[in-house]
Amino acid sequence: MFLAPCIEWHFAEYPNLADRVRAAARAGFTAAEFHLWRDKDMAGIAAALDETGLALTGVCVDPRRSIVDPAERRELAAAVQETIAATASLGKPPLIVASGFRVEGMSEEEHFANAVAALKEAAALAEQADVTLLLEPLNTRLFSAMYLVSTKLGLDLIDAVASPNLRLLYDVWHSAVMGEDMAEVLTGRIHLVAHVQVADMDERNEPGTGTLDWPRVMQTLRDLGYQGGIGLEYFPTLPIDQSHAKAREALGL
Structure with missing residues (x-):
């Protein structure tokens, strides 16, 4: 496993993400991640990635865009296609998809069927481009009406879509907020998880500052066979070098 800081929130002393890429590399990281791209200097980020x-x-x-609202399906497909094109110069990174909000008056079965249909269309675009889509369950504390707030449901959707280019982003903090048992929801299905993100309870800060049992979390991932990246998607409470040191210590990486 390896660490990847969220440069959307980390290295904030640098005003643009290209310089945050360079800062992450200087800090010894081999990977990083960020959120939305349309407001970013993509050429500058591409250059910094090539440089480092x-x-x-x-x-x-x-x-x-929503995966459950049929009225947004065309816009979702367009967003996936445009994001694939825009990020090609960044090394074809995995692309994160959130579910969108529940549609009033729609049954659970209709929500699920609409999500599968939308994700099949998106996954077909990803397959053509040789890109991985990461479906991310969130939590009801931040988004009370969000459709996908369950790891099990996310994995069920991925099973139903049955595309090698659609996988799960498992966020330890979102899962903990929802009261999930990590081993229970991931056992037997870790092959569907392509990325993990971490933050501590209760306020989404660096691992080691809250109540989560990080040795147990990391041992569970190892026992299940996870070998991918660990995204440090948290709000730092310490100077960033100290924050990363604390996270590394807590995670044992």
């Missing part, structure tokens, strides 16, 4: 050799573990599909 840093890889990206995730960029969000932009704009965010």
Whole structure:
């Protein structure tokens, strides 16, 4: 496993992400991630990635559109296609998809069927481009009406879509907020998880500052066979070098 800081929130002393890429590399990281791309200097980021050799573990599909609302399906496909094109110069990073909000009056079965149909269309675009889509369950504390707030449901959707280019982003903090048992929801299905993100309870800060049992979290991932990236998607409470040192210590990486 390897660490990837979220440069959307880390190295904030640098005003642009290209310089944050360079800062991450100087800090000893081999990977990083960020959120939306349309407001970013993509050429500058591409140049910084080429210069440092840093890889990206995730960029969000932009704009965010619903996977459950049929009225937004065409816009979702367009967003996926445009994001694939825009991020090609960044090394074809995995692209993160959120679900969007529940549609009033729609049954659970209809929500699921609409999500599968939308994700099949998006996954077909990803297959053509040789890109991985990461479906991310969130939580109801931040987004009370969000459709996908369950790891099990996310994995069920991925099973139903049955595309090698659609995988899960498992966020330890979102899962903990929802009261999930990590081993229970991931056992037997870790092959569907392509990326993991971490933050501590309760306020989404660096691992080691809250109540989560990080040795247990990391041992669970190892026992299940996870070998990918660990995204440091948290709000730092310490100077960034100290914050990363604390996270490394807590995670044992």
